[in-house]
Amino acid sequence: MTSVSPPITLIMDDHHHQTSPSSSSSTTPTILHLSFNQDSTCFAAGTDRGFRIYNCDPFRTIFRRDFSTGGGIAVVQMLFRCNILALVGGGPDPQYPLNKVMIWDDHQSRCIGELSFRSEVNSVRLRRDRIVVILAQKIYVYNFADLKLLQQIDTFMNPKGLCEVSHxxxxxxxxxxxxxxxxxxxxxxxxxxxxxxxxxxxxxxxxxxxxxxxxxxxxxxxxxxxxxxxxxxxxxxxxxxxxxxxxxxxxxxxxxxxxxxxxxxxxxxxxxxxxxxxxxxxxxxxxxxxxxxxxxxxxxxxxxxxxxxxxxxxxxxxxxxxxxxxxxxxxxxxxxxxxxxxxxxxxxxxxxxxxxxxxxxxxxxxxxxxxxxxxx
Known part of the structure; x- marks a missing residue:
């Protein structure tokens, strides 16, 4: 578990369209995940080869990341329009282990922290001060600045990763x-x-x-x-x-x-x-x-x-x-x-x-x- 600086830099100017090489770029990727950011100004798509971020109004691609090996991303959670994302691997060829939440900094184009669990991660929710990780029957609440665990919650079986936080x-x-x-x-x-x-x-x-x-x-x-x-x-x-x-x-x-x-x-x-x-x-x-x-x-x-x-x-x-x-x-x-x-x-x-x-x-x-x- 690595600590991560609080996500304070604002993102993603709309000219920030970037691509990474992909071995199968000739075919359309399969979508594994779709979610809006907290104020619905953007949305994120996790695919079987990476992830993509879009602006809603006007509609346009902000950036995409296609990984050259593996690539499957089953969860992408944005934090408003900030450069920090939470990623979880998935699909037939996952980019990351299914039991890890990877904290991605798109300014550095790399993961700057991770959280590991004993079972698969179903979902993640982000606030400016908190990271919430949802497993099948447990929810973990972390402080964003140092990834310190603040609370564990037991839940009913939760395969869809249901959980919401105020913003x-x-x-x-x-x-x-x-x-x-x-x-x-x-x-x-x-x-x-x-x-x-x-x-x-x-x-x-x-x-x-x-x-x-x-x-x-x-x-x-x-x-x-x-x-x-x-x-x-x-x-x-x-x-x-x-x-x-x-x-x-x-x-x-x-x-x-x-x-x-x-x-x-x-x-x-x-x-x-x-x-x-x-x-x-x-x-x-x-x-x-x-x-x-x-x-x-x-x-x-x-x-x-x-x-x-x-x-x-x-x-x-x-x-x-x-x-x-x-x-x-x-x-x-x-x-x-x-x-x-x-x-x-x-x-x-x-x-x-x-x-x-x-x-x-x-x-x-x-x-x-x-x-x-x-x-x-």
Missing amino acids: VAGSMVLVCPGLHKGQIRAEHYGSKQTKFIMAHDSRVVCMALTHDGRLLATASSKGTLVRVFNTLDGSLLQEVRRGADRADIYSLAFSTTAERLAVSSDRGTVHVFNLKVDSGPLQTISDHNNGSPPVVSHLSFMRGVLPKYFSSEWSMARVHLNEGLQYVVGFGHQKNTVVILGMDGSFYRCQFDPVAGGEMTVVECHNFLKQDETVS
Whole structure:
């Protein structure tokens, strides 16, 4: 384990497009991983031969690294637009051992630190002051500056590496699976409080957290409902319905202001929901002691009359893409837009009407892997 300086240098000017030699550059690489950075200004793709970083708006390649030997990268986590990345090997020919997190400095084009574990790493989350490493049933929290271990958390089986952290300056909020199926653990480091939330009866398969850590969205393996909770007191604030049929929900994302929530599933559809949640600061537990937690629904007055199916809210806007494909979704920086990334290399920018809703308009579409081949 090597210590690493705090990641303070800002990156990646948009002219910083670099390539490394690859023995198989004539063929399109296979994508192993896709993720947005913390504010959705960039996204990272891990492939079977390296990794690539892209700017979202305007869409363009920032840089790519294709390794000459091995190359498979199963996890790439960015830290805003900083030169430090966290990498984990994967695929048929991994670049690094699957049980290591490599801290990559792109200014030096090399790894400057590593964290080793007894089992495979499923996921990593970065804050400016913390590195969070997610294994199958454990989560480790490290100080970024010296890689000192600060906390270990035991979780329910977590093959997807579910875990999210807040990103505003100040005390961290971390959410992850609890010790039981359907349970979420919310760690509030500022108040040193841990809250357990029974989010679903079935296994949690997807989660998202607002930048301040105040709101949590979760979806279960049924894939019909998404629930929004207050992380501090565990109260259910809203329930929205993706559809009537079972689906695999792949991605959840809050808008910057927490007014909207985007949801993608294997049905090839991305939905946008309006959230009716107060967007003020984190409330204290005592704020809710005088009454039951608010559950917001335009049909709540008929909750005792209508079946549960009708008491959850439906999306205000949606777009239909390719069924069966995995999509990662984030809100765009242009007003009323979402950015959608496909595991086939597709990039979509879609616009929705905040008043009329309905079908979204695809305003931009690229194949970012093909784009790369033409640039290099």
